[in-house]
Amino acid sequence: MLIKRLEVTGIRNLRSASLNPLSSINVLYGENGAGKTSVLESIHLLSSARSFRSHKLKPLINSEMESCVAFAEIDIPGAGYQPVGVERFKSPATPGIIKIAGQSVKSAAALAENLPVQVISSDTFKLLEGSPSVRRQFLDWGVFHVEHQFHPVWKNTQRCLKQRNSLLRHGRIDDQQLAVWTDEFVGLARQLDGFRAHYFQQLVPVFEQTLARLLGLEGLSLGYYRGWDKDTDLAEVLAANAIREKEQGHTSSGPHRADLKLRYQSASAADILSRGQQKLVVCALRVAQGYLLSQLTGRSCVYLVDDLPAELDKKHRLALCALLEELKCQVFVTCVDHKDIDDCWSEQAAISMFHVEHGVINAKTITTSS
Ligand SMILES: Nc1ncnc2c1ncn2[C@@H]1O[C@H](COP(=O)(O)OP(=O)(O)O)[C@@H](O)[C@H]1O
Numbered sequence: 001m002l003i004k005r006l007e008v009t010g011i012r013n014l015r016s017a018s019l020n021p022l023s024s025i026n027v028l029y030g031e032n033g034a035g036k037t038s039v040l041e042s043i044h045l046l047s048s049a050r051s052f053r054s055h056k057l058k059p060l061i062n063s064e065m066e067s068c069v070a071f072a073e074i075d076i077p078g079a080g081y082q083p084v085g086v087e088r089f090k091s092p093a094t095p096g097i098i099k100i101a102g103q104s105v106k107s108a109a110a111l112a113e114n115l116p117v118q119v120i121s122s123d124t125f126k127l128l129e130g131s132p133s134v135r136r137q138f139l140d141w142g143v144f145h146v147e148h149q150f151h152p153v154w155k156n157t158q159r160c161l162k163q164r165n166s167l168l169r170h171g172r173i174d175d176q177q178l179a180v181w182t183d184e185f186v187g188l189a190r191q192l193d194g195f196r197a198h199y200f201q202q203l204v205p206v207f208e209q210t211l212a213r214l215l216g217l218e219g220l221s222l223g224y225y226r227g228w229d230k231d232t233d234l235a236e237v238l239a240a241n242a243i244r245e246k247e248q249g250h251t252s253s254g255p256h257r258a259d260l261k262l263r264y265q266s267a268s269a270a271d272i273l274s275r276g277q278q279k280l281v282v283c284a285l286r287v288a289q290g291y292l293l294s295q296l297t298g299r300s301c302v303y304l305v306d307d308l309p310a311e312l313d314k315k316h317r318l319a320l321c322a323l324l325e326e327l328k329c330q331v332f333v334t335c336v337d338h339k340d341i342d343d344c345w346s347e348q349a350a351i352s353m354f355h356v357e358h359g360v361i362n363a364k365t366i367t368t369s370s
């Protein structure tokens with residue numbers, strides 16, 4: 001269990017709320033607008049210093065408060081349960097405060113390292129139908145958590161790309177200077193692609209096994225596009241595009257264009273699958289990442305599943321809950337009526353139930369009739 005206790009102040013309608021005790025499976029139920037998704041946003045804040053719903057801070061912070069705080073006791077590798085807190089302010093002039101085990105921390109990457117979180121929400125479909133950046137982020141989540149060198153290489157690639165693009169945007173380009181940045185960019189791109197390709201190779205079989213548990217979808221394929229032609233060196237691709245790049249003022253190919261391709265019956269999966277099928281494919285992708293994380297690092301992550309029953313029939317709710325339970329990850333699930341998923345868990349499952357009403361959270365004991 002990664003999170004032992006959660007306290008929230010000033011996140012949307014949660015003026016002051018706490019969830020205690022937490023279990024492996026935590027079910028938050030209540031009417032629309034009660035504050036269930038806001039609890040998931042609070043946990044997300046502890047893993048990235050921002051919400052998964054929006055990058056904007058103002059709507060996240062309670063309208064009558066100036067800042068919001070999420071606080072939890074988190075199981076940190078090698079250190080046991082430690083206090084972790086994040087405070088964000090409405091005023092753009094006030095930087096956020098991150099504290100891990102009593103120490104102030106500058107980078108949100110340290111939060112992500114301690115608390116890997118996977119979100120399955122109404123934005124889920126973006127992983128199939130959204131822009132490539134959503135899929136790159138998904139892929140990079142996995143690479144970040146298993147390959148320590150990934151983050152510095154990724155950051156250097158971003159910096160290098162920015163420099164190269166700014167040179168390309170200049171009217172008179174210094175070709176020698178451009179060549180220096182191109183060389184560095186190509187070197188970093190190879191490294192980044194190497195990390196991503198290696199991770200992807202390991203993810204595919206886990207994804208296929210996971211999907212088979214959720215959905216009989218023969219013929220769904222998952223492919224990786226590295227951001228430039230698979231048979232040509234990036235240096236050659238950039239050289240061939242040199243004139244066009246100068247006209248357009250940005251780098252045409254590279255790891256910033258990487259993507260995952262999900263195809264079903266030779267069409268894009270997003271165009272052909274039903275909403276329920278799409279949700280299950282995305283769940284399989286995200287659950288596969290959790291499996292792989294624990295296989296490769298021995299660590300687990302937290303799953304935030306907003307409105308679990310939505311789009312899913314009984315059979316598929318059961319399949320998804322069984323999978324989440326088996327993962328041995330901590331799971332936070334929201335639903336309007338807990339009866340929709342009460343009988344989806346095994347008898348051994350450790351479950352905490354919380355009723356959310358008008359921003360107030362109460363721990364409940366539910367006695368099922370079965
Ligand atoms: N900045 C804010 N300040 C106060 N209340 C807010 C703010 N943002 C949203 N809300 C309210 O908080 C509630 C939280 O909604 P949400 O967590 O999405 O509910 P649920 O997931 O239970 O349907 C809603 O009733 C919404 O109107």
Ligand SMILES: [Mg+2]
Nearest residue numbers: 036037038306
């Ligand atoms: Mg909600």
